[in-house]
Each structure stands twice: as structure tokens, then as C-alpha cells.
Amino acid sequence: MTHPQHMSRxxxxxxxxxxxxxxxxxxxxxxxxxxxxxxTAQAIGTRRQGQPCYRPEFHxxxxxxxxxxxxxxxxxxxxxxxxYLYNADYLNGGPGTAWRLAATRDHVLFKDxxxxxxxxxxxxxxxxxxxxxxxxxxxxGYGRGAVIALVTQAPNGVQAQYLWYSTxxxxxxxxxxxxxxxxxxxxxxxxxxxxxxxxxRSHWALATAEGQKIGFYSSPDLxxxxxxxxxxxxxxxxxxxxxxFKMTADDGTPHWVLGVSxxxxxxxxxxxxxxxxxxxxxxxxxxDDGEPRWLDHGFDFYGAVTYPHHDAKGKxxxxxxxxxxxxxxxxxxHNTPSLVTDGYNGDDMTVRxxxxxxxxxxxxxxxxxxxxxxxYATRTHRIGDVRLSGVRDLDLRVTAYELSCTLExxxxxxxxxxxxxxxxxxxxxxxxxxxxxxxxxxxxVNRRPTVNPTGGESQTAIDRSAGKLTLRVLVDRSSVEYFIxxxxxxxxxxxxxLPGDDRIRLFVNDGxxxxxxxxxxxxxxxT
Numbered sequence: 443m444t445h446p447q448h449m450s451r452x453x454x455x456x457x458x459x460x461x462x463x464x465x466x467x468x469x470x471x472x473x474x475x476x477x478x479x480x481x482t483a484q485a486i487g488t489r490r491q492g493q494p495c496y497r498p499e500f501h502x503x504x505x506x507x508x509x510x511x512x513x514x515x516x517x518x519x520x521x522x523x524x525x526y527l528y529n530a531d532y533l534n535g536g537p538g539t540a541w542r543l544a545a546t547r548d549h550v551l552f553k554d555x556x557x558x559x560x561x562x563x564x565x566x567x568x569x570x571x572x573x574x575x576x577x578x579x580x581x582x583g584y585g586r587g588a589v590i591a592l593v594t595q596a597p598n599g600v601q602a603q604y605l606w607y608s609t610x611x612x613x614x615x616x617x618x619x620x621x622x623x624x625x626x627x628x629x630x631x632x633x634x635x636x637x638x639x640x641x642x643r644s645h646w647a648l649a650t651a652e653g654q655k656i657g658f659y660s661s662p663d664l665x666x667x668x669x670x671x672x673x674x675x676x677x678x679x680x681x682x683x684x685x686x687f688k689m690t691a692d693d694g695t696p697h698w699v700l701g702v703s704x705x706x707x708x709x710x711x712x713x714x715x716x717x718x719x720x721x722x723x724x725x726x727x728x729x730d731d732g733e734p735r736w737l738d739h740g741f742d743f744y745g746a747v748t749y750p751h752h753d754a755k756g757k758x759x760x761x762x763x764x765x766x767x768x769x770x771x772x773x774x775x776h777n778t779p780s781l782v783t784d785g786y787n788g789d790d791m792t793v794r795x796x797x798x799x800x801x802x803x804x805x806x807x808x809x810x811x812x813x814x815x816x817x818y819a820t821r822t823h824r825i826g827d828v829r830l831s832g833v834r835d836l837d838l839r840v841t842a843y844e845l846s847c848t849l850e851x852x853x854x855x856x857x858x859x860x861x862x863x864x865x866x867x868x869x870x871x872x873x874x875x876x877x878x879x880x881x882x883x884x885x886x887v888n889r890r891p892t893v894n895p896t897g898g899e900s901q902t903a904i905d906r907s908a909g910k911l912t913l914r915v916l917v918d919r920s921s922v923e924y925f926i927x928x929x930x931x932x933x934x935x936x937x938x939x940l941p942g943d944d945r946i947r948l949f950v951n952d953g954x955x956x957x958x959x960x961x962x963x964x965x966x967x968x969t
Contacts, residue, residue, distance in 0.1 A: 493782075493783050494779070494783055494919075494940060494941040495783060495784060495919065495941075496778070496779055496780040496783055496784055496919050496920045496938060497780065497784045497786070497919065498789055498842070498918040498919050498920060498921065499841070499842035499918055499919060499965060499966050499967065500550065500792070500815065500818060500842060500918060500965045500966060500967045501769070501789050501790060501791065501792055501918050501921060502524075502544070502552050502766070502789065502790040502793075503786065503788060503789045503790075504526075504528060504542070504786055504787075504788035504789075505554055505786070506530070506533075506785055506786050507528070507529055507530050507531070507532040507533050507785075507786055507787070507788075508528065508529040508532035508533075508786070508787050508788050509526050509527060509528050509529075509542070509768075509787075509788030510526070510527045510539070510745065510768055510770070510775075510788065511526065511527045511570075511571045511683065511745040511768060512524070512526050512745060512746065512747045512766050512767065512768060512790060513525040513526060513527075513541070513571060513572065513573060513574065513747065514573050514574065514636070514685075514747040514748070514749050515546075515747075515749045515764075515766070516574050516575065516576055516589065516612070516749070517749075517750070517752045517756065517758075518576060518589070518611055518612060519611060520547065520756070521545045521546065521547050522545065522546050522547070522549070522749070523543060523545055523555075523574075523611075523612045524543070524544045524545065524546060524552065524766070525541045525542065525543050525558060525574065525612075526541070526542055526544070527539040527540075527541065527542075527570070527571065528540050528541070528542035528557065528788075530557075530561075532787065533781070533785065533786075538561040538562065538568045539561065539568050539569070539570065540557045540558075540559055540560050540561045540568070540569075541557070541558045541559035541569055541591075541593075541615075542554075542556065542557050542558065543555040543556065543557070543558045543612065543613070548812075548814035548817075549764055549766075549793040549812040549814060550793065550812060550814045550815050550817075550818060550967060551818075551967055551969065552969070553969070555613065558608070558612060558613060558614055558615055559591075559593075559606065559614075559615045563617060564617045564620065565597065565620070566595040566596075566597045566604060566617075566620070567595050567596060567597055568595065569591075569593040569594075569595060569604075569606065570593060570594040570595065570596070570601075570633060570634075571593070571594060571633065571634045571683060571745075572591055572592050572593030572594055572603070572634070572635050573591070573592060573635060573636045573637050574589055574590065574591045574592075574612070575589075575590050575637055575638070575639065575646075575664075576588075576589055576590075577589070577590050577664065581646070581662065581663045581664060582605070582607065582618075582663055582664040582665060583663070583665075584607040584609065584618075585609055588607050588608065588609055589607065589608040589609075589611065589612045589615075590605065590606070590607050590608075590664050591605070591606040591607070591608070591615060592604070592605055592606075592623070592624075592635040592637050592648070592664070593606060593635070594632075594633035594634060594635065595622075596633075600626050601626055601630075601631070601632040601633045602622035602624060602625050602626045602632065603622055603623060603624035603632075603633075603635045603648075603650065603667075604617070604618070604619075604622050604623065605617075605618035605619060605623045605664060605665060606618060618665075619665070623664070623665050623666070623667060624648070624650070624659065624667045627669075629652055629653060630653065631651060631652055631653040631680065632650060632651075632652055633650065633651050633682075634650065634651040634682055634683045634684060635648055635649070635650050636648065636649045636650075636683075636684050636685055636686060637664070638686060638687065640660070640724060642724070643660070643724045645660050645661060645662050646660065646661045646662070646663075646664055647659070647660055647686065647724065648660070648661065648667060649684040649685075649686045649700075650684065651680075651681050651682045651683065651684055651702070652672070652681075653680060653681070654674060654675060654676045654680065654681060655672045655673065655674045655675075655681070656672060656673040656674075656681060656684045656700070656702065656727075657669060657671075657672050658670050658671040658672060658673070658724075658725055658726075658727070660724065660725075670724065670725035671725035671726045671727075673700060673726075673727045675702075675704075675734075677706075677708075677709060678702075678704040678705060678706040678709070678711065678716055678734065679704055679705030679706065679707070679708070679713070680704075680705065681702045681703075681704055682702065682703040682704070682745070683702065683703040683745050683746070683747070684700070684701065684702050685699070685700070685701035685702070685715075685717070685746075685747065685748055686698070686699070686700055686701075686722070686727075687699055687748065687750070687763070688722075688760070689760060689761070689763060689796075689798045690760040690761040690798070691761075691798040691799065691800055691805050692761075692797060692798065692799050692800060693800050696760070697719050697720070697721075697798060697805055698719070698720055698721055698722040698727065699717055699718070699719055699720075699798070699807070700717060700718050700720065700722070700727045700729070701715055701716065701717035701718075701737070701746075701748065702715070702716055702717070703715055703716075703744055703745050703746065704716040704734075706736075711736065712736045712738065712739050712740070712741075712900075713741070713744065713771060714736055714737060714738040714739070714740070714743040714744060714746070714767070714934075715736065715737040715738060715743060715744075715746040715765075715767065716734035716735070716736055716737075717734055717735055717736075717737060717807065718730065718731065718734050718735070719731075719735075719798070719804065719805045719806075730804045730805070731804055735806055735807070737765065737767075737807060737809065737932065738767065738791075738809075738932045738933070738934050739900050739901070739902050739931060739932065739933050740887060740900045740923070740924075740932070740933040740934035740935045741771060741889075741896075741898060741900060741934075741935055741936070742768075742769045742770055742771055742791070742895075742921070742934050742935055742936045743767040743768070743769070743791055743932075743934040744767060744768050744770065744771050744772070745767065745768045746765055746766065746767030746768070747765070747766060747767075748763045748764065748765045748796060749763060749764055749765075750762075750763055750764075751763060751764060751795075761797065761798075762795060762796070762797060763795075763796040764793050764794060764795060764796065764812060765793070765794045765796050765809065766790050766791070766793045766794075767790060767791050767934070768788075768790060768791075769789040769790055769791045769920075769921055769934070769936055770787075770788075770789075770895075770936065771895075773896065774895040774896050775787075777895035777896065778895065778920070778936070778938065779893070779938050780920065789920065789921065789936075791921065791923060791934045792811050792812065792815065792916055792923060793811075793812045794809040794810060794811065794812060794929075794932075795809070795810045795811075795812050795813060796808070796809055797810075799928065799930070801930070806930050807930075808928050808929040808930050809925060809929040809930075809932050810914075810925065810929045811844065811914065811916055811923075811925070815844070815965065816844070816963065818965050818966060818967050819844075819963040819964060819965055820964050820965065820966050821963070821964040822961065822962070822963050822964075823838060823961065823962040823963075823964075824960075824961050825957075825960040825961065825962065826959065826960065827956055827957065827958050827959065827960070828948060828956065828957040828960055829954065829955075829956045830948055830949075830950045830954070830955060830956070830957065831857075831950055831953065831954045831955075832949070832950065833947055833948065833949045833950075834947070834948045834949075835945065835946070835947050835948075836945070836946045836947070836948070836962075838945070838946055838962065839944045839945065840917075840944055840946070840962065840964055841865070841917070841918075841919055841939075841944045842917065842918045842919060842964065842965050842966065843916075843917050843962050843963055843964045843965055844914060844915065844916055844917075844962070844963045844965060845862070845864070845913075845914070845915040845917065845946075845960075845961070845962050846913065846914045846915075846959075846960075846961050846963075847912075847913065847957045847958055847959055847960040847961065848910050848911065848912045848913070848957075848958040848959060849861075849877075849878055849910060849911045849912075849913065849955060849956075849957060849958075850909060850910045850955060850956040850958050851880065851909055851910070851953070851954070851955040851956075852909065852954075853906060853907045853908070853909045855953060856880045856906055856909075856953060857880060857950050857951055857952050857953025857954065857955050858879070858880060858881045858951045858952040858953065859877060859878070859879050859880065859881070859949070859950075859951040859952070860877050860878050860880065860949070860950050860951075860955045861875060861876055861877015861878060861948075861949060862875070862876050862877060862915070862946060862947065862948060862949070863875055863891075863945075863946070863947040863949065864876055864915065864917055864922060864946060865892060865917060865922075865937065865939035865943045865944065865945075866943060866944075866945035866946060866947050867939070867940065867942065867943040867945070868942055868943075868945070870947070871891065872891055872892045872893070872939060872940065872943050873891050873892055873943070873947070874887065874888070874889050874891070874892050874917075874922050874935070874937050874939070875887070875888040875891060876888075876915055876922065876924050877949075878904055878911050879901075880906050882901070882903075882904075883903070883904050883905070883906035884901040884902060884903050884904055885901065885902050885903075885904050885911065885913075885924070885926050885931065885933075886899055886900060886901045886902075886933075887899065887900050887922060887924050887933040887935055889922070889935050889937050892937050892938070892939050892943065893937070893938040893939065893940070894935070894936065894937050894938060895936055895938075900933045900935070902926070902927075902931040902933070904926070904927070910958075911926060911927075912926070912928075913925065913926050916965075918965075919939075920936060920937060920938055921934070921935065921936055921937065922934075922935050922937055923935075946962075948960075
């Protein structure tokens with residue numbers, strides 16, 4: 443629960459800073475002036491006529507105030523229960539986090555269920571991040587089917603893992619023992635417990651973030667834990683929000699995956715969700731490769747969690763998981779105009795479907811927008827094949843949509859750059875550039891030309907000699923997500939276009955290319 447650069451998250455979520463609000467207001471142009479001493483929540487949440495709305499059309503967003511870390515959803519009684527850290531006092535400058543609950547059946551439409559664990563429920567302070575399991579066999583002693591949460595609390599600043607339990611299906615929780623079930627071993631960083639049932643060894647397994655280590659523990663009853671091993675990594679910053687699961691690949695073979703939220707910026711790497719495939723014997727994780735892969739190469743996919751898919755009968759599908767990540771980052775958590783326009787700060791990126799694909803001699807997670815999303819299309823524009831040299835402006839005005847096509851070019855005479863200007867302003871100066879720079883060669887998202895929390899361009903290598911690139915782009919009021927290479931590479935970014943920035947331009951520089959089967963699906967979710 444600490445900022446990757448060792449700045450306390452407790453200070454970060456304590457409320458809105460004047461500088462951040464000034465940045466947000468400046469982005470709006472005609473928004474009212476706000477005093478640096480701190481506006482009230484009522485003043486912030488009142489939208490003036492003509493002000494833009496940044497609440498997304500089809501992404502999850504907190505009802506009000508603040509959210510950050512997702513907690514791994516659990517499947518119970520035919521729906522997925524999604525808990526997340528929530529601060530109802532954020533806009534008024536109040537500190538702390540509660541656990542708030544939303545429920546979904548299709549990973550797109552979420553229904554708010556209110557606060558499940560309030561702030562400061564007991565003397566150990568707020569509940570930070572953790573994880574939940576359904577204790578089907580009553581190993582912890584709270585009844586068959588009780589929902590058990592292992593969470594970090596930090597009385598007197600000392601992080602440790604505590605047990606909470608629910609006997610009403612996760613709607614509310616009570617504290618278990620007042621003492622930690624996993625005490626701090628004498629380290630500064632000791633948090634984000636992720637618990638799973640290890641079926642191969644018939645016990646509970648736990649991974650915790652311990653600075654530049656992930657500690658592994660085992661337990662028969664969720665109450666008594668024994669340290670059994672660790673995984674160390676010293677070159678991708680502070681490790682947070684660990685993830686550990688077993689998954690069946692597309693070739694039918696089983697594999698373990700270890701994931702962490704990490705910060706590889708010092709090495710020119712992302713600061714999102716790093717992961718390794720490999721083997722886990724209950725104590726030691728042995729990676730297939732020393733270098734991690736990254737589930738996202740953009741700037742805004744932090745604290746992500748994955749969770750298993752269940753079929754209509756409730757059976758877990760070991761070949762399919764889902765992932766949800768926080769659409770923000772700790773370098774600029776308050777830099778959003780939605781504070782002023784909509785009275786909140788907290789979105790997630792689209793839930794993804796994850797599959798494990800064989801890639802050469804190793805394996806990689808492939809992401810796709812969750813399958814149910816297309817059922818929320820309100821209108822489909824089938825542009826077809828567009829052969830182009832230069833630019834073409836589409837006769838559309840859209841703000842929330844999926845764009846899909848295959849870019850095709852002649853490798854022997856490839857153009858230098860192919861792509862799109864999305865959320866393009868009336869005069870063209872403001873936009874988000876998404877495409878393939880074949881002189882690199884790399885795929886990219888460049889958010890510098892539009893309003894954004896901090897500038898930058900993300901890039902991933904592509905094969906120019908292939909002569910094609912199949913892509914999907916999700917665009918919403920405050921985000922762009924770019925999926926390529928069968929979803930092995932994704933770029934997720936926060937952006938803040940102005941209301942009239944609803945145009946799309948196609949471009950091909952220094953040559954010819956075809957936008958094959960170009961399709962745009964407008965998306966809207968009614969909550």
C-alpha cells in the first residue's frame with residue numbers, strides 16, 4: 443500500500459491537492475476557478491452547463507469521490523463480487539479507505555452494493571488491499587461457504603495481515619482475531635496478501651508483497667501461516683499486489699503464473715502488471731524466463747488483479763481468466779478534470795478475457811476486451827476496406843466506441859507510419875495518435891496531443907515484414923486501450939479530450955496501406 447517510489451499511499455488518498463485541481467481546472471478552459479485551500483465536495487461535483495463529462499460510457503467508475511486498488515473478484519451465487527478501495531471523504535480532504543462492493547454477471551455491467559467494510563472499523567485502522575476466498579469446507583471455522591478476507595492493516599504504522607469474515611455473502615464483514623494471522627516479520631513493506639487454494643498440496647497458499655520480494659506461505663485453516671519460500675526481483679522497483687494462479691494453455695498444458703504490480707521505468711519498461719510463467723512447488727516459483735512479460739505497456743493499468751471464469755453451472759474454467767486494472771498511476775493520481783466536472787476520481791480499464799498462448803518455446807497471456815462488451819454496442823458502422831495514401835476523415839462523430847481492423851502494407855515498400863487520430867478536435871490539433879510506425883518498427887499510443895495527466899508515448903515492437911497488424915481500440919470519454927498481436931500487447935492510457943473532440947482521421951505517411959474491414963461499434967452501458 444505504498445507508492446512505488448516510497449511515497450505513502452495514505453497521504454496520496456487523503457484528499458485533493460490544490461495543484462492537482464488547478465491542473466484539472468486549467469484543462470477545462472471555462473471551468474470555474476477553485477481556491478487552492480480546498481473546495482467542498484458539493485462545489486466540485488456541480489457541473490456547469492456546457493462543461494464536459496468525463497465519466498465513462500462503458501468502463502467501471504466509482505459512484506463518487508475516490509477509488510484505487512481493485513480486489514480480486516470472487517464468484518458467489520451466480521455473480522462476481524468486486525471489492526475495491528474507496529474513500530467517501532476524498533473530495534473534502536479526508537483520509538482513509540473502506541472496501542466498497544459492486545457485482546457483475548458479465549464483467550461489463552456492474553451494480554453498486556455499497557460499503558462492505560467501513561473505515562476504521564476496529565482499533566487496527568483501515569483495511570488496505572488483500573484478497574477473498576469462499577471457504578467451502580469451513581477450514582477457518584466461520585461456517586461452510588463463509589467469505590474470508592485476508593487484508594493488510596497497519597496499526598501504529600506496522601503492516602500485517604488480518605482476517606475478516608462474512609456470513610451474508612460478502613455484503614458485510616466482521617473482524618476475526620484482533621491480532622494478525624500473519625504478523626510483520628520486521629520489515630517496512632509487508633502487504634497485499636493474495637490467497638488461493640493449492641489443490642495439488644491440499645492447503646491454502648498465500649503470496650505477500652515484501653519490498654523487492656514476494657513471500658510465500660501455507661496454511662491449513664487461513665489462521666495459522668508458515669513461511670515456505672520467496673521470489674526476489676530487484677530491478678523493477680517496489681513489488682506490489684502479487685498474483686499467483688495456475689492456468690491451462692491453448693495447447694492443453696498447465697502452467698503457473700506469478701504476477702506483480704511493478705515499476706520498470708528505470709529500465710525503460712512499463713509500470714503496470716509484470717508476470718512470469720513457470721512452475722510452483724508450493725514453496726518456490728521457478729520462472730520460464732528471467733525477464734518478465736507485461737500485461738500492459740501503457741501508463742495507466744496499475745494494481746491489476748486476475749480472477750477465474752466460471753461457466754453457467756458455476757464450474758471454473760481453467761483456460762480462461764479475467765483481469766481488471768486501476769486506470770491511474772501514483773505519479774499523478776489527482777490529475778483528472780473529473781474532480782471538477784463529475785465529482786469523482788476513480789475508473790478502471792475494461793475487464794479483459796485472458797488466455798495463455800504458446801509463444802515459441804514459452805507462454806504468454808493474451809488479452810481481449812471481455813466477450814460481453816460487444817453486446818452493448820448501440821450502433822455499428824461497417825466502413826469496409828479503405829485503401830489510402832495520405833489522410834481521410836471519417837464522417838462520424840463518436841466518443842465511446844470500439845474500432846477494429848487489420849492494417850495491411852507491402853513489406854517491400856512499406857509506408858513510414860499508419861494509424862488513426864482518435865478523439866480528434868475540430869481543427870485537428872487535439873487528438874490521440876494510435877498506430878504503427880514502420881520505420882521503427884513499433885506500435886504506439888501517443889497521448890501528448892490531447893489533454894492528459896502527463897505526456898508520453900508507449901511503444902511495443904512489431905514485425906514490419908509480416909505486412910499486416912490486426913488491432914482493436916477501445917475509446918471512451920477518458921481512456922484509450924490498444925490491443926495488438928492477438929492481445930499479447932496492450933497499451934492503456936488515461937486521456938481527457940474536450941467535448942467536441944469526437945472525430946476520427948485515418949492516415950498513411952510516405953506510401954500506401956489498406957485498413958481492412960474497418961468497423962466502429964458505438965458502446966454504451968446503462969447502469
